[in-house]
Amino acid sequence: MKQLLQARREWLLLAIIGVIALAVGARAPVFLSWRNGMDIANDSAILAILVMGQMGVLLTRGIDLSVASNLALTGMVCALVGRAMPGVPIGVLLLLALAVGAALGSLNGWLITRFDLPPIVVTLGTLSAFRGAIFVASKGAWISDQDIHVAIKGLPREQWLGLPALVWFALVVLVVWAVFLKLRREGRELYALGGNPHAAQYVGIPVKSRLMLVYTLSGMLAGLAGLLWVGRYSIAYTELASGYELTVVAACVIGGVSIGGGVGSVLGAALGVLFIGVVNGALPVIQVSPFWQQAIAGAVILISVMVNARAERRGGRLILERVDMKGRAA
C-alpha cells in the first residue's frame, strides 16, 4: 500500500511538472526548445548531486545543513589549489574535491556518532564553521574568472555524446545511488535504520558506521558539487551558495523524502529537483518576477508535506494516533 502511494505520488509529481512545462511552452514556445531544456538540466545537475547526499542523511532521520558551506569551502580550496598550481590535471582536482568534501562530511559524522549529538545542531555549527574557514583560507578575497584554473572552468562546458558534462555527472551519481539503495545491503539498511533506529540496532545493523557513511557521502557529493559550481559560474568567494542548503532540503521534501526518516526514493528526489528547476526556469520566460521563486518553493513544500502527511504515518504510530483522536473527541 505504501509502495503504491509512493509510486502514485511520483507519477503525480511528474504529471504536474509536465503540465507546467506544457502550459509555459504554450505561452512561450522557446521554453520547450532543446537549448532551454539543457539550460534547466545544467542548472538542476548540481542540485541533483547535492540532493542525493542529503537524501541519504534524511533517510536516517538526520539532516545535513552544512552542505552549502561544504560546497563553498571545497570549491574555494580547489580554486586556490588551481591558482597555485596551474599545471595540475583535472583528475587530481576532482579527487581533491571529493577528498576535501568527504573529510568535512566525516567530521560531521564523527561528531554525531562519537558524541551522540543531534545532527541538526552539529551541522548548524559546522555550517558557520566551514563558512568562516573559507574566509580564513581566502583572506576574504574573491577568486574571479581569470584566476580560476582552466580545467575547472572547462569541465562544465564539455559535451559528451550530446549531453553537457554536468548532466553526465548527475546521471552517474543518480544511477550509482539508486543501485546502492535498491540492491546493496548497506543501502537497504539505511531505510531500516531510518524506519526504526532501535530495531535496526537489535537486528545487528551497525548504526554508527552507517551514519558515518551517509554523512561522509553527503560531504563528498557536496565537494564534487563545489568543484562543478566554481567551474560553472567561474567564481569563488566566501558567500558562495549561501543559504542553498534550504533549497536542497526543499527539493528532497518536494520529492517525497520524509524528514522523519526511512521514506524516499531516488526517482522522487530527482523529480523534486526537476520541479524546482522547471519552476525557476519558467518564471523568467513567462515574465513573472523572479522574486516569486522563493515564495512558490515555500508554498510547494507546504502543499507536498500536507499531501504526504497521510503516507508518512507509520504503522507503529497508528495506535497512538487513534488514542489521541479519542482524547480529542472526549
Next chain:
Amino acid sequence: MKAWNTWERVLLGLLVLLIVVFGISQPGFLSPYAMADSTFNFSEKGVLALALALLIVTGEIDLSIAAILALCSLAMGFAMRAGAGSAGMVAAAVATGAMAGFLNGWLVTRYRLPSIVVTIGTLSLYRGLAMVALGDQAMSGYPEAFSILGNGYLADLFGPAWLIVPIEFAILLLCAGGVGVVLHRTVLGRRLYAIGANPVASRFSGIEVDRYRLGLFVFSGLMAALAALMLTGRIGSTRPNIAMGWELDAITMVILGGVAIEGGRGSIVGTMLAVLLLGLFTFAMGMANVSGIVMSMIVGVLLIVAMVLPRLRSSFAIFRSRAGT
C-alpha cells in the same frame, strides 16, 4: 526544572571570564557607555531566542521566525504608506506576526507535520512574499517614535541622565523576566517541559498538547513582531532581506544556553546568559577588528564545543565508575 543548574554556572563563569579577559586586553570595553551600546546588536536576536527557547523546550522549532520578522516589518511599512499612525503600524505588525505564527501552528497541529519541515516551508514562503511585495525596493521614513524605541535610552523616557540602559535592552530584560517566570514558576511552564519530554504521555495525563503547541507558535510570531518593531525602529528602514539568517543565530543562542534540541530540558536563565555571552563576545571581537564571518565561525565552533564538553565529562564519568567497580 531548575532554572539555575550546572550549565548556567558554567555560562556565568564563561561570561565573567570573557569580561575580565576583554576588559584587560581591550581598553574601553569596560566603559559603561560601550557596554550599554553593545546591547543594541543582540537585543532583537535575544527576543527571538526567548520565543525559540520556549518552542525548543516543547520539542518544536520555528525556522521561519526571522522571515516573520521581515513580514512584520513590511506590514509596518505598508501600514505607513496607507496612512496609518504609529498605533496602526504596531497593530499591523502584531497582526501579521500572529497570523504567520498561527499558520505555522495550524499546519503542525492539524496535519501532524514535523515543525522543522513546516517552518522550512514557511521560511521560504514568508521570505518569498516579502521579496515579491517589495522587490529590490526599501521603505523608510518611519515616525520618530520608532526611532526612539530602537535607538533611545531609558534616560530619554524617564529623565535621570545616568540611566544609560537602551530601551531595546530593557524590553529584552522585561521579556526574559516574563518568559522566565512563566516557564519556571507556573503550571503552564511545567506543562511545556512535560510536552517536550514526552508529548504522548502528556496527552494521556490530560494536557491539551496541540493547544499549547499552537499557542507557542502564535507567541513566536508575536515575539517576531516585537523584534520587528525594535529592529525597524533602530535601522529606520525595511528591506526584504531584513534579519536574513537570524533564525540560525537565535537557535545558536538557545542551544548554547543549554536547551536540549530534542526538548524537555533547558532554562531561560541559561538562554539569557548565552545571549549576553554571544552578544558581548561579538562586540568585543568587533572592537578587536575581527571580521564578522570569522566571528560566526568561532560561534559555530563554540556551539559544537558546548555540546561536546558535557558529553565528554559524562562519558569520562562512566569510564571512571566502570574502572571503580
